[in-house]
Amino acid sequence: MNDMSYAAVPMQWVGPLRITGNIVDDSVDVPLATYETPLWPSVGRGARITTLTEKGVVATLIDERMTRSILLEADDAYTAHTTVTRLKAEFAQLQAVVAGSSRFAELIDLHHQITGNLLFLRFEFTTGDASGHNMATLASDHLMDHILETMPGVRYGSISGNYCTDKKATAVNGILGRGKNVVTELLIPRDVVENRLHTTARQVVELNIRKNLIGTLLAGGIRSANAHYANMLLAFYLATGQDAANIVEGSQGITHAEDRGGDLYFSCTLPNLIVGTVGNGKHASFVDENLTRLGCRAEREPGGNARRLAVLAAATVLCGELSLMAAQTNRGELMRAHTQFERPTSSNGIQR
Template identity: 75%
Template sequence: MNEPQAIAGVPLRWVGPLRIGGNVATAEVEVPLATYETPLWPSVGRGAKISMLVERGIVATLVDERMTRSVLVTAGDAQTAYLAALEVDARLDELREVVRACGRFTELIGFRHEVTGNLLFLRFEFSTGDASGHNMATLAADALLTRILETIPGISYGSISGNYCTDKKATAINGILGRGKNVVTEILVPREVVRDVLHTSARAIAELNVRKNLIGTLLAGGIRSANAHYANMLLGFYLATGQDAANIIEGSQGVTVAEDRDGDLYFSCTLPNLIVGTVGNGKGLDFVEENLRRLGCREAREPGENARRLAVVAAATVLCGELSLLAAQTNPGELMRAHVQLERKNATTKLGG
């Protein structure tokens, strides 16, 4: 493979610190964001400030984790395809051994199928340690497909990828069944902090969330998604930590919940498809290694723990930016004023003015 001729220089800044708790990590960390949208830094920074003003900070709960790959096989008719699916299900113990032979960190943890006409889609779910797992899942799926075609009659090769995974596409199945890390982040912001730092009220944010994120997205035809801009924070975080940036497509599918609790603000972001890893392709660059080290994701831990830590930090970063933006949008003109002030200032600085 040819070495890259150049490294794209996306501006990067560390933001925070932000406070995180939950079932994966308890920490106060700064986070790196690589972006051309420079107002993102102070916006996420405002959310991070709020997390430091709240005793528990952002509580991040990792609900599930799995990487998926679907394969496609064809049969003469639907009945043959269905019987083949039942046979695959009956042989899962055998197929788990096939996967274990592909690598010591790859494990088959689930299987689902769908028959459409004479087409059989087989969706395999894997645990992949500290890697995001794209290549590991494909390698395992290739081995599984080979074994299935050798031992189950009546079916033939269709494709190593059947788009039922689903990779880098906005689909319902990922939100329902999960692909990557499923993380729920929550924060309870006292009314005084909402008023003094966000310059708004819990009621205003809760109402806007329903009208904009829920109703607006419904009218637009969004797929299992109701949020303002998860993709902004995810892209900045992914570029800074060596992730496959195209995975923000499914990663940014998620739901924001906001409630007025007697003036205090309950705010939550659920991200069911966070695809991140701390080893593998993209992690060998010096700046990525340094960023992962500063995030505490280069420690000697059990397999998978560094990637889980990275996932909850990413999810907490998303909450910070989402909270700050929704607060700004409750106030007429605030969002545009911030963009004009910050982006023109940066442009003037670059021109030497």
């Protein structure tokens, strides 16, 4: 049980990506660990496009928070309601409880739902450079103890009530946020769209409406309208030591495109990027090397390295999303790419 080994996943560096915005102003290569080998040239094509535009990918970090919801059983709904009223009135005291549990965790908000006599409390924290899973759970443990000691008529239900929501596709994360919320934008000149992406702005906009918006609506998608965010996120997460299961909520994002007189405005909004540069999974040597090369081991204010990493992840997603959407405007291009980069070959180079 104590033996440690590593599963080998093929990894390549792709880039450079040109990124500007409120967190990053840099040109960087990014590591992608994946068995889906067409992802490397696809993201690479999107990355090249970013170097041919005036500002590259403009990435704006909108918000950041990690959440944990606890479940309490109250005597009745009225008791649950009065408990919430008291907790909100004593919010500063709750913040002091959290401060005593961690050097970096800070309680920034509280949301609730009452169902019958069940009280769901959703605590929201900032967690420095950590993704914050364990930090938020530890803080919630302390908050739970404080509530049970000071609030009559409520009892322990669970340390996690699924109103967080961790690694599940839900609406609440898109509405309230979980992790880093990053919006990426790219304005591509008409000639670059036509000569490098082999399509037009009108075609990409039309496909985005029909595929990502209407198609996802028909499929019953939850707070999501994109082609394949999960592909880039999984590859980026595995290469940087993240909890890969967080691509479930991480891939709930929205692609938006506009035809601006033949120029293509292309945007990806990712409200649930859960990444960190310290904590579990970051001790592996290859992860440390990758984070260092990404510039995420620098001396910055607390949280600065994690913010940079989230922006790099979001920009990577845009590159892959743009490339795939452009490809799908052309009949047969997607399959040709997969055939070229995925089908195994024999020793004499003939495809089997």
